[in-house]
Every structure is written in C-alpha cells, then in structure tokens.
Amino acid sequence: MEKIFERWYDLININSVSGHEVDAANYCAKVLESFGLTVHYSYFPEDSAKERPSIWTVLDSGKPGKTMLLIGHIDTVGVNLANWKTDPFHAVEIDGKVYGRGSMDMKGGVSAILSTVEYFSQHKDEFSGKILVCLVADEEGLSKGTYQLVAEDCVHADYAIMAECRYDNVAVGFRGRFSFEITVKGKAGHASRYPEVGENALVSAGRLAAAIEALPTLTHPKLKHGTWCVRYLCGGNQNALVVPDSCYMFVDRYVVPGEDEELCICQMQEAADKIGLGNKVDIRLKPRNSPYMKSFAIEEDHELVTALRQSFTDITGENLPIDYDPSVCDSNIVAVSLGIPVVTFGPSGGNMHGDNEYGYPYQVKNCCEIYKETIRKLLKP
Numbered sequence: 001m002e003k004i005f006e007r008w009y010d011l012i013n014i015n016s017v018s019g020h021e022v023d024a025a026n027y028c029a030k031v032l033e034s035f036g037l038t039v040h041y042s043y044f045p046e047d048s049a050k051e052r053p054s055i056w057t058v059l060d061s062g063k064p065g066k067t068m069l070l071i072g073h074i075d076t077v078g079v080n081l082a083n084w085k086t087d088p089f090h091a092v093e094i095d096g097k098v099y100g101r102g103s104m105d106m107k108g109g110v111s112a113i114l115s116t117v118e119y120f121s122q123h124k125d126e127f128s129g130k131i132l133v134c135l136v137a138d139e140e141g142l143s144k145g146t147y148q149l150v151a152e153d154c155v156h157a158d159y160a161i162m163a164e165c166r167y168d169n170v171a172v173g174f175r176g177r178f179s180f181e182i183t184v185k186g187k188a189g190h191a192s193r194y195p196e197v198g199e200n201a202l203v204s205a206g207r208l209a210a211a212i213e214a215l216p217t218l219t220h221p222k223l224k225h226g227t228w229c230v231r232y233l234c235g236g237n238q239n240a241l242v243v244p245d246s247c248y249m250f251v252d253r254y255v256v257p258g259e260d261e262e263l264c265i266c267q268m269q270e271a272a273d274k275i276g277l278g279n280k281v282d283i284r285l286k287p288r289n290s291p292y293m294k295s296f297a298i299e300e301d302h303e304l305v306t307a308l309r310q311s312f313t314d315i316t317g318e319n320l321p322i323d324y325d326p327s328v329c330d331s332n333i334v335a336v337s338l339g340i341p342v343v344t345f346g347p348s349g350g351n352m353h354g355d356n357e358y359g360y361p362y363q364v365k366n367c368c369e370i371y372k373e374t375i376r377k378l379l380k381p
C-alpha cells in the first residue's frame with residue numbers, strides 16, 4: 001500500500017474522538033520526525049491531563065521566501081456503534097470507498113498534508129521559504145487547539161490551505177457565528193390576581209423572540225445574509241401559582257462580514273426598546289472558553305485561489321468552482337485572528353459526522369498532488 005493510504009488507514013484506526021487526540025498527535029509527530037523535522041506540542045490550559053495536544057512543525061527550504069501553512073484537525077466526532085456496519089476504528093475499503101470514523105472528516109486531508117511535507121522534505125530545491133504544518137485538536141469542539149496556537153503566536157504565514165473535506169469546490173468565505181443569552185424580567189404575583197397584579201416574563205420573552213427573529217442582517221453578495229434563531233426559552237414554575245418573573249432566552253446568530261457581537265447586541269436592544277421592554281432585558285454574549293468566530297471572505301482572484309484552482313485543473317483536467325460556506329470552521333480563525341488568506345479544500349466522501357462515514361482514495365491522492373502543485377506555484381524557488 002502507498003504511504004499516503006497507509007497513513008490515512010493508520011489514522012482512522014487510531015481513535016481520536018474529540019477529547020482524546022494524543023494518540024493521533026503522537027502518530028503524526030512520529031511521521032513528521034521521520035522526515036527530519038522538529039515537532040512542537042501545544043496544549044490548551046484546560047487540558048491538564050495532556051491528552052489533547054495539537055502539533056506543529058516547520059519545513060524550511062533554506063531559501064528566503066514566503067510561508068505556506070497547511071492545516072487540519074486530528075480529532076473526530078464520536079460514534080454510535082450500533083449504527084455502523086463496519087468497525088469505525090478499522091479502515092476498510094468497499095467498492096472504492098474507505099469506511100471509518102474520520103475517513104472523510106478529515107484524516108484523508110491530514111494524510112495528504114503529511115505526504116506533501118514528505119515530498120518537499122526530499123525536494124527542498126522545488127520551493128522557497130517555508131512550509132508550516134499545524135495539526136490541531138478540538139476542532140469538533142470549540143477549536144481550542146487552533147486558538148491555543150494563536151495564543152502561542154507560532155502561526156505566521158502568507159497563505160494557508162485548510163485541508164477540510166471539500167473536494168467539489170474551494171471555499172473562500174465563511175459566515176461567522178455568535179451565541180447570545182438574554183434574561184427577560186417580569187413581575188411575580190399570585191396567578192389568581194393576574195393580570196391586575198404581575199407581569200408575565202414568558203409572554204414578554206415570546207414577544208421579544210418574535211421581534212428578534214424579524215430583525216434584518218447585513219448582506220454579502222455570496223454569503224447572502226446572516227441569521228437570527230431563538231433556540232431556547234426557559235422560565236416559569238409548573239408547581240407554583242406564580243406569574244413568571246424571569247425568562248431565559250438563547251439566541252443563535254450567524255453573521256456575514258461587517259457584523260460583530262456589538263452590532264448584534266445593539267440590534268436586539270433596539271428591538272426590546274421598540275416593544276417597551278428596553279429596561280427589562282439583560283442581553284449579553286454567551287460566555288464560552290474560546291472566542292467566537294467572525295465571518296470572512298477573500299477575493300476570488302487572490303493568487304492563492306488562482307494557484308489552487310489551476311493546480312486542480314493541472315491534476316484532474318477539470319474546473320474547480322469557487323464556493324462560500326454558510327457555517328464556520330477553523331478557517332475563520334486562520335483568516336480573522338491570524339490574518340492569513342486561506343482556502344478550504346481537501347479530500348471528501350460521504351456521511352460526514354454520521355454513521356458509516358467514508359472517504360475516496362483517489363481524492364486523498366489528488367489533494368496531495370494539488371497541494372504540492374499549489375506550493376510549487378506560490379513558493380517558486
């Protein structure tokens with residue numbers, strides 16, 4: 001078996017469900033060290049047991065030039081064993097598809113990165129500058145792995161390829177996402193005296209929920225619009241004859257470029273003011289352990305996009321369409337927090353995050369060739 005497939009299979013066979021990335025990290029580190037590279041480990045503060053490392057390394061051509069970041073995640077989502085027809089942690093090929101957890105998302109992409117680095121470690125004359133490799137933990141969680149690398153200030157590059165599973169097109173823009181929580185206050189009172197006494201916070205929250213979902217968002221020619229979704233409401237007491245005096249609301253918000261958390265909070269506060277609830281609401285960004293992701297889009301004619309698309313055509317003879325993603329991924333962090341132009345493209349498959357996930361061997365192989373060709377174009381010696 002070719003090395004690129006062997007490593008893909010090996011990685012699938014290593015259980016690295018988000019929360020226990022260490023074995024996959026050690027495996028990739030060993031592979032990279034076998035190319036003569038020095039591998040660095042990075043742990044986020046919550047990981048006191050040191051079971052969730054991200055790793056990174058630099059392949060230096062020895063010549064001045066630009067830096068290409070190749071990035072992917074080593075964790076996967078969990079499995080529901082009962083629904084799998086094969087062992088999710090034992091890669092097996094059936095009818096041209098390789099089954100196993102992470103076969104699509106995204107151990108094929110990681111393997112393509114490893115083989116790309118292997119090639120250039122043996123052909124330093126074919127590029128200038130540096131190739132930076134980041135293989136991160138917790139992408140399926142809160143992206144703490146990537147955020148930790150940002151905090152450690154070790155990611156500096158001119159271009160980035162996010163090897164996420166996406167083969168039919170290249171994504172150049174993503175929405176961002178925020179979550180907000182709102183407490184709506186009412187006034188308690190005995191239910192028998194209502195409505196003369198008491199003010200029902202649930203009814204106020206319902207009115208506010210409708211007003212929020214009717215709010216406009218900014219628009220983007222390709223990412224279209226943002227979203228407002230009231231996802232959760234909670235309040236009242238089934239066991240007491242009391243008018244509810246408080247209601248908790250959870251609001252989910254996808255954003256397009258130009259929208260940030262402050263704008264969203266202002267919009268919601270205005271909606272509350274308009275229906276007379278201005279001083280009865282407390283609106284805030286829902287606290288979480290890692291920053292929220294802002295939206296971004298790079299120019300469609302950026303040299304990185306052009307080089308990757310041309311390389312796709314060079315290898316496959318076909319055209320690679322440009323696309324935009326309505327959701328978020330670690331590409332948002334690369335583009336927004338690190339300011340590195342990033343394209344998202346990698347070997348794909350089917351049943352992502354679901355049962356019986358599979359990937360396509362030819363795509364893993366092609367992506368490696370496309371990454372190599374893109375680096376040759378952009379990091380010309």
Ligand SMILES: [Zn+2]
Pocket residue numbers: 073105106139164165
């Ligand atoms: Zn993924």
